[in-house]
Amino acid sequence: MTHATILTPAQIDGIARRIDRPVVLVGLMGVGKSTVGRRLANMLQTDFVDVDDEIERAADRTISEIFETHGEAYFRDGERRVIARLMDEAHGIIATGGGAFVDSETRALILGQAIAIWLDCDIDTLVERTSRRDNRPLLRTGDPREILSGLKDRRRAAYAGAQIHVITDNAPHTETAQRILEAIDAWL
């Protein structure tokens, strides 16, 4: 289904001026947090930060290397620290990694200081999108579809804590970014 609404530059500008907090994208691997987040920041002419990129930069290692060398718990500690710092400094659009909002401390921090958007789409789409790159260590431990389905069940309650829920399905990046803006506009 196509979504007919196209926001005009003036409408986008109007929404941008009303956004008084950072916007944090949460949801499963492959839903589009990193790529749609960047598009959204471009549209709003604001800054974009990807938490995974910040962790990689701080550790001078890729996410896969961090998982291999130090394990997931170490990665989660870094993730918690990076988000706490970003919430202090924060503005603009922040893409989290899929597990970040599951941590209750991180979730509370984000909900207190930002607008959390849960991006959500069907498992088939997530499986297809995450198969394009081999950069998600959690999906290497078994069948990606089973892993993603299990994570969806286990994480749903945490993601549902976000103030805004946007179902993206197969809409292209720009359309998804526009839907997010419309949802923020309706929520503010």
Ligand SMILES: Nc1ncnc2c1ncn2[C@@H]1O[C@H](COP(=O)(O)OP(=O)(O)O)[C@@H](O)[C@H]1O
């Ligand atoms: N709405 C979309 N339409 C088409 N492709 C998308 C969409 N969202 C994400 N993708 C693609 O799926 C892959 C994973 O997206 P990414 O933004 O890295 O997801 P996340 O950060 O949520 O794991 C990328 O190849 C990206 O271009």
Ligand SMILES: O=C(O)C1=C[C@@H](OP(=O)(O)O)[C@@H](O)[C@H](O)C1
């Ligand atoms: O869901 C998760 O636990 C993870 C998601 C990844 O980010 P994306 O959601 O951007 O793929 C990355 O943080 C890490 O591989 C763990």
Ligand SMILES: [Mg+2]
């Ligand atoms: Mg990402």
